[in-house]
Amino acid sequence: MTKSQIKETIDRLRENINRHNYLYYVKSLPEITDFEFDQLLKKLEELEKNNPEFDSPLSPTKRVGNDILSSFEQGDHRFPMLSLGNTYSEEDLDEFFDRTEKALEATPEYTCELKFDGVAISITYENGNLTKAITRGDGSRGDIVTENIKTINSVPLTLMGNNYPESFEIRGEVLMPFSSFETINNERIQEGNDPFANPRNAASGTLKMLDPKVVAHRKLDCMLYYMASDSIAEATHFKAMTNARSFGFKVPDTMQLCKTREDIKAYINHWDKERENLPYAIDGVVIKINNFDQQKQLGFTSKTPRWAISYKFKAEQELTKLHSITYQVGRTGAITPVANLEPIQLAGTTVKRASLHNADQIALHDIRVNDMVYVEKGGEIIPKVVGVDKTKRDDSSEPLDYITQCPECNTELVRIEGEAKHFCPNETGCPPQIKGRIKHFISRKAMNIDGIGEETVELLFDKGFIKDITDLYSINADDIKVLEGLGDKSADQLVKGVEESKKMPFASVLFALGIRYVGETVAKKLAHGVKDIDSLISMSKEDLIDIDEIGDKIADSIIDFFANEAKKEMTMKLKEIGLNMKLDEDEISNTDTLKGLTFVITGTFEKHSREELQILIEKYGGKKTSSISKKTSYLLAGKNVGPAKMQKVEKLGINIISEDEFLNMIE
Numbered sequence: 183m184t185k186s187q188i189k190e191t192i193d194r195l196r197e198n199i200n201r202h203n204y205l206y207y208v209k210s211l212p213e214i215t216d217f218e219f220d221q222l223l224k225k226l227e228e229l230e231k232n233n234p235e236f237d238s239p240l241s242p243t244k245r246v247g248n249d250i251l252s253s254f255e256q257g258d259h260r261f262p263m264l265s266l267g268n269t270y271s272e273e274d275l276d277e278f279f280d281r282t283e284k285a286l287e288a289t290p291e292y293t294c295e296l297k298f299d300g301v302a303i304s305i306t307y308e309n310g311n312l313t314k315a316i317t318r319g320d321g322s323r324g325d326i327v328t329e330n331i332k333t334i335n336s337v338p339l340t341l342m343g344n345n346y347p348e349s350f351e352i353r354g355e356v357l358m359p360f361s362s363f364e365t366i367n368n369e370r371i372q373e374g375n376d377p378f379a380n381p382r383n384a385a386s387g388t389l390k391m392l393d394p395k396v397v398a399h400r401k402l403d404c405m406l407y408y409m410a411s412d413s414i415a416e417a418t419h420f421k422a423m424t425n426a427r428s429f430g431f432k433v434p435d436t437m438q439l440c441k442t443r444e445d446i447k448a449y450i451n452h453w454d455k456e457r458e459n460l461p462y463a464i465d466g467v468v469i470k471i472n473n474f475d476q477q478k479q480l481g482f483t484s485k486t487p488r489w490a491i492s493y494k495f496k497a498e499q500e501l502t503k504l505h506s507i508t509y510q511v512g513r514t515g516a517i518t519p520v521a522n523l524e525p526i527q528l529a530g531t532t533v534k535r536a537s538l539h540n541a542d543q544i545a546l547h548d549i550r551v552n553d554m555v556y557v558e559k560g561g562e563i564i565p566k567v568v569g570v571d572k573t574k575r576d577d578s579s580e581p582l583d584y585i586t587q588c589p590e591c592n593t594e595l596v597r598i599e600g601e602a603k604h605f606c607p608n609e610t611g612c613p614p615q616i617k618g619r620i621k622h623f624i625s626r627k628a629m630n631i632d633g634i635g636e637e638t639v640e641l642l643f644d645k646g647f648i649k650d651i652t653d654l655y656s657i658n659a660d661d662i663k664v665l666e667g668l669g670d671k672s673a674d675q676l677v678k679g680v681e682e683s684k685k686m687p688f689a690s691v692l693f694a695l696g697i698r699y700v701g702e703t704v705a706k707k708l709a710h711g712v713k714d715i716d717s718l719i720s721m722s723k724e725d726l727i728d729i730d731e732i733g734d735k736i737a738d739s740i741i742d743f744f745a746n747e748a749k750k751e752m753t754m755k756l757k758e759i760g761l762n763m764k765l766d767e768d769e770i771s772n773t774d775t776l777k778g779l780t781f782v783i784t785g786t787f788e789k790h791s792r793e794e795l796q797i798l799i800e801k802y803g804g805k806k807t808s809s810i811s812k813k814t815s816y817l818l819a820g821k822n823v824g825p826a827k828m829q830k831v832e833k834l835g836i837n838i839i840s841e842d843e844f845l846n847m848i849e
């Protein structure tokens with residue numbers, strides 16, 4: 183083949199692949215098999231590899247994800263990315279209609295769309311090519327995530343036809359469909375990571391990943407709902423979006439024109455029911471005035487357009503049978519009643535268990551075994567039982583007797599005043615409490631012990647190799663390698679991981695001890711405030727409260743912890759074993775350099791990423807916040823700082839420092 187023939191073949195292949203990609207991911211009407219598609223892609227890949235002069239960043243072969251980034255640069259939005267006003271009832275909606283109709287002195291036409299529950303994105307196209315994708319950020323400036331967006335198959339890299347504006351931004355929502363969400367969460371659980379609470383968090387976490395290859399694996403989707411451009415030829419939003427669809431964008435065909443309030447309410451009611459059959463999450467409906475001139479006439483408030491509003495659905499509920507109740511004992515001894523349900527589909531996932539919270543909640547709703555109960559999924563990962571359909575109860579039903587003894591160790595349960603949950607007070611003898619404390623101790627954010635997971639803790643405890651946290655440090659590889667599922671290699675790794683954990687910083691040890699209310703952040707503050715464990719143990723409540731972020735409740739909990747002989751003894755034993763029980767020298771000398779100073783970081787930097795700068799600020803005792811206020815001490819500014827931010831800083835008289843000036847400050 184001559185070079186020009188090769189170029190032609192490459193162009194033809196790209197066009198063909200883009201078309202099949204579009205048919206599959208946007209239209210859901212594939213014309214060829216996955217195998218045939220992969221063959222085309224392979225052929226193109228090979229041609230590009232052998233003829234690098236014809237390679238292109240917008241080739242469909244680039245969807246698998248480009249090189250890893252060290253951080254995201256920031257970019258300005260040409261048009262601000264606003265949010266929407268919310269309504270929750272028909273009355274709220276009528277108020278919106280009254281308001282707009284009065285202002286327009288007319289009854290406008292509306293478009294209704296689904297309100298996708300994901301992450302907003304603005305994508306720029308120039309001459310039909312995708313050039314940039316920016317997250318919403320603070321509305322005027324966001325993270326440039328172009329490489330990640332390019333991995334989403336339903337986002338066109340190059341546009342179809344020749345009818346599109348020369349330059350425009352199109353906006354939409356990046357979503358994680360339920361199917362990918364479940365796959366990813368199962369993978370995360372297997373790898374020992376916390377699952378994402380909902381598809382929105384999963385989509386947002388994925389977009390912020392620095393490795394586009396991992397993003398490509400996560401199978402995101404993107405629905406488009408808004409064109410931002412100076413040069414839209416059409417007179418209405420509906421037409422503009424229909425047109426955008428013809429350029430290859432995934433503009434959902436659930437978008438509908440509505441002429442009357444009744445039409446709109448019917449649309450809302452339809453989708454409130456039908457949403458359970460959608461492959462992705464929606465949390466309401468968005469209603470927009472269709473005509474652009476009328477939109478202009480209505481204008482914007484500082485945060486939202488006056489020509490659009492969202493109607494939010496109530497959380498999804500399903501009715502199902504409550505078969506039985508089990509009582510779980512947490513690491514603090516708190517008892518959580520859990521409902522075992524007849525499995526149901528709820529907000530895209532199968533639900534078999536749901537939380538019943540505590541005895542009061544059960545009594546409040548008079549929840550009984552064999553009842554038909556309403557289950558709801560809010561923002562959290564664990565669904566909850568929110569009510570009972572008492573009409574479906576038969577005469578033999580009996581009120582529930584809440585347990586009085588610990589289901590694991592039979593100890594009489596106690597109820598502390600002001601606490602909603604029952605507790606098992608047998609801290610040192612109740613297996614799930616001990617195992618829970620060990621699991622917390624080894625976890626990633628605590629001692630981060632490699633080579634040991636929750637299941638291994640269960641095994642080692644049940645077989646009698648560990649009775650408490652300190653026993654971890656005397657495990658002998660030869661003793662445990664005979665255990666099922668362990669073997670030579672795992673046993674060695676475990677012992678090595680345990681040994682390595684002695685290097686973890688003081689703050690991690692404090693967190694790992696499992697003192698109630700001492701989370702990761704509090705542990706850091708505490709470590710810097712007390713400097714070593716002996717001071718902490720001998721501190722009075724007043725001294726503790728003087729430390730930043732330590733209040734009454736935390737101080738009491740710390741004092742209680744060390745007043746308990748067994749816990750104090752365990753702590754001392756861990757010190758003897760060689761765990762870090764004081765701040766390192768360099769941590770001590772550094773901690774006060776930026777004490778009392780608050781920083782806002784903005785722009786792009788040469789020597790450090792924004793995350794690294796934040797770590798430095800915190801390491802030297804300063805505080806990083808995200809928005810500028812009177813309390814801000816410094817704006818740490820890199821390149822490309824947006825004009826709005828600069829104006830605000832100047833108005834408030836806040837000092838602006840460069841990266842080098844900042845580094846000098848902490849030297």
Ligand code: IVH
Pocket residue numbers: 264265266295296297298299301302303354355407408468487490492
């Ligand atoms: S229009 C100026 N349409 O909801 C108009 N937004 O709460 C801007 N959203 O930030 C938005 N589905 O992320 C619009 N069909 C839809 C939407 C939608 C979801 C999100 C969007 C926005 C947020 C506002």
